[in-house]
Amino acid sequence: MSALDIAVRLVYLAAATCFVVGLHLMNSPATARRGNIFSAAGMWAAVVATLAIILASGTVTPVGWTVIALGTLIGTGAGLYTARSVAMTAMPQLVSLFNAVGGGAAALIGIHDYLRFGGPAGELTGAATTAVTLDVVIGTVAFSGSLVASAKLQGWVAGRPLLLPLRGAVNALVAAVIVVAAGFLLGGPGGTLALAVMVVAALVLGVLVVLAIGGADMPVVVSLLNACTGVAVAMAGFVIGNAMLIIAGALVGASGGILTKLMADAMNRPIRAILVGGYGTGDTAAGLPAGAGEGVRTIDADDAAIRLAYAGRVIIVPGYGLAAAQAQHELHELAELLEERGVRIDYAIHPVAGRMPGHMNVLLAEAKVPYAQMREMDEINPEFNRADVALVVGANDVTNPAARRPGTPISGMPILDVDRAETVIVVKRSLGHGYAGIDNELYTDPRTRMYLADAKTALSALGTAVKTLVG
Amino acid sequence: MSALDIAVRLVYLAAATCFVVGLHLMNSPATARRGNIFSAAGMWAAVVATLAIILASGTVTPVGWTVIALGTLIGTGAGLYTARSVAMTAMPQLVSLFNAVGGGAAALIGIHDYLRFGGPAGELTGAATTAVTLDVVIGTVAFSGSLVASAKLQGWVAGRPLLLPLRGAVNALVAAVIVVAAGFLLGGPGGTLALAVMVVAALVLGVLVVLAIGGADMPVVVSLLNACTGVAVAMAGFVIGNAMLIIAGALVGASGGILTKLMADAMNRPIRAILVGGYGTGDTAAGLPAGAGEGVRTIDADDAAIRLAYAGRVIIVPGYGLAAAQAQHELHELAELLEERGVRIDYAIHPVAGRMPGHMNVLLAEAKVPYAQMREMDEINPEFNRADVALVVGANDVTNPAARRPGTPISGMPILDVDRAETVIVVKRSLGHGYAGIDNELYTDPRTRMYLADAKTALSALGTAVKTLVG
């Protein structure tokens, strides 16, 4: 081992440490950004060290150099461009896309290694072939699954669960094909054909599994596929004998796995149930029967504006509908108008409001809502009974009192206690369901007034009405 | 590598995982005991696997077998006997003793390895010699230091800091000897003499450093030496090429290091200051001027018994003096007498009351105080202003209001708010200082009554007085 080799391996170890420290710092909002920079610095050092070792080896052909340069350039360009230009609301699909390409790269490394060294006459040991097989299967599933997840989140594929007939049987068949092909590679004659069959089957499996899952479950699925990519990268590390890949991959595999569980727990949904699919309607279709419910009291813009403008204290509860309508700016304008009139404004942020964790924080931050006004659930809940109006905008499940009773799909999920406020004004398009697909008793509560309209339209109308009132 | 070798290494990996899971479970009282059993199971498996590999090797001489059997037997016997028979209050010195022998064993492994393979003509690589040297030095310091700590805690060596003249210079000299001897081993001719000099110097250094530290700082010192032994064991793992020793040792080294910091933080003392030594008086000497303070109101047994017996609610604050007087049973009897009279009793447990973390919990549990009556600081503090009497028994620093002001040695340490109770009765032998060595303003508070006596005597007297009152 040359001094350079030793130095590079030490840099790799340092990089791995940076990844761990970076993840550790992500545990708290105050240090999270520093953690990400730490982690990026480790990555940078690892890549530079690798370049050094490639340079020193002196065996790289000009074509090899071109490939490295071109590939890195294209990838960096594509990554930078998309990451910088995408709208804040489209982040989850972008993360999923990046995860897809990561899984793809890991799978390609395995494929390349098998094509070069594997097969009956090859020099791969049993352990190495096992690693190659796991790498290719897991990486490929993560690749195609993440692409579908990304497309669902983007709306290019229908968000609702796509349930093929005989779904269970088809999935089992595809899985069996993968197992048989893997058996060929591991114990049998192996060969390129078996590899190709395995890759295609893994691609199909990823697509089928994720298609069957509702769009709203996607953040959990993306997190799980993220963990899969981590494991695939670790396997790629086994294949090429690189400890840093093993460390980084296993790290992401384990922490991503835990994170997936945390996310599922926060929504009160078991991971198994999510993976089986078929749950949730994705984005609720507009045009459900409006105001057909019995005992429901509606309200119009002027009336609502008066209640808001003459309130001492208003607590705003944003939900998925606000994000879907892209109405965060209108909401903030309305809030500012009210504040000018001396109304005290707070935003009550439920941890799983919206479709990804932190969705509402990000959305409101984008509209420049002051951080101090965004209040966490535990903090704001005791204050609802001192509020004159709770203004619920496009939120449904996170305000549903049914969660306090056992036996409903959302039982046990902590909710925002909006029904303790003097008056509740709910802005949504219909009496339709939210993510969990159940009726909301809040809507028939005598203190509740429903303002049935698209959030963007409704909030602009409210803003105009308040201005008229003042002017 | 034979199948057995592989199996043994897999068992080692499983054992290492058990150690990690065991430590993880120790984070909460509910799972702590299970964690310890987990960890012990890992150890058991590792030892059995090692036996299997030794058996299979077939190269062990009869003397070798005798050595293994005899050594294990003696060690197990000694460990079992002391661990089972020792009084609950003597636990810390026993832990320190076990730590000493662990460090000694690690050092002996290094010494053995050097004697066999080291030296100028030896086959040890540079890296291995470095590991041997670190192993021997750290292990030896942990050995002698832990023995002294154990003796201090046991009272065989004076608890107060033993400050030699020219201490700094002497310590520096001994350290220099170690460095020079290590230089001989690493870069120079090496040899048994250099090794022997290094070992003796390390023994002396451990003794000197710990002698200079006050007895009450010992729990932190034991924890630090514990971490040192961990590192020494990891180095022994490097020396004999055993990954499990490396993992277990590094695990203890790191977690022990963090724990040391947590313990020092809980007492509001920087680790550096502890290691420099000279702080604290160890166990306060009895016979300080009793009741000499101005504005101090004393109380006798009968008067105190009346106040206690006619109270609605009494909060008992135990401290180091209770442990020193071994008066926990008398305290519990008194509490039961009061409860029979309908007085509500709670015990307020400060996290660093006493001389080791959890000291009071263990002490009171031994006297069979119900768990529900032991209340943590944060929980009980808001209730002091509803208590008729706060009965402080042998506690001093943890009740000192000076902690609320900056600029004192205990500033910033959270305290029990006894001075919010209607009456405070303090049982201790004198107006002498506690661990931190500062006056306690509580004693001159108009609501405070001092009952100056040994805790055991005082509590028996109070019990008798309460009985007389009732009878």
Next chain:
Amino acid sequence: MVPGALDDLTVFLLSLLVGFEVISRVPATLHTPLMSAANAIHGVVLVGAMLIAVTADTPAGYALALVATAFAAMNAVGGYVVTDRMLQMFRAPGRADAPDRTGTDTGGGGDQ
């Protein structure tokens, strides 16, 4: 099974343990950025992609290496940048609160 594979397995297992332990009590609002940060970390597969480009010597090999490198670089670079963008949105409470508290303190004076 070779000793090397056992060493690798040891490293893998330990890293899994680190991964399990490191996510201790992350608040729900940080779940998305954390997912994104973990996603960026496995972009380190770029190192592997670069190394296979070195051993490639057929057109197919070069093609695989090119795609792998591009994919991995996109994962790494895009992952870190997008995580940073998300975290920018989570402004530290301290900074945002500070002017607010000052505002309360000097509230009376501001009306003069």
Next chain:
Amino acid sequence: MVPGALDDLTVFLLSLLVGFEVISRVPATLHTPLMSAANAIHGVVLVGAMLIAVTADTPAGYALALVATAFAAMNAVGGYVVTDRMLQMFRAPGRADAPDRTGTDTGGGGDQ
């Protein structure tokens, strides 16, 4: 420096990281048992002591091995036993509380 040493270093580093992460938010009352539990874990040096007894072949070597084995066994066995004794003292709040709560619920009935 040989590759083996680098592998060992990797394992060492990762184990340090696990150790740092594993002690997350242990309450102060568990500090002593935790210290004792960690102390028991390094009793695994017993495995090392047994292995040197195998390679020993001089009287001095046997003597070292004997002392090392005895020391290590004492560390391991004593460490676990004493930790268990300590933890027995920390009865689970749940168990102790449960009868208490029942007591409150049926408090009225108990007086009959």
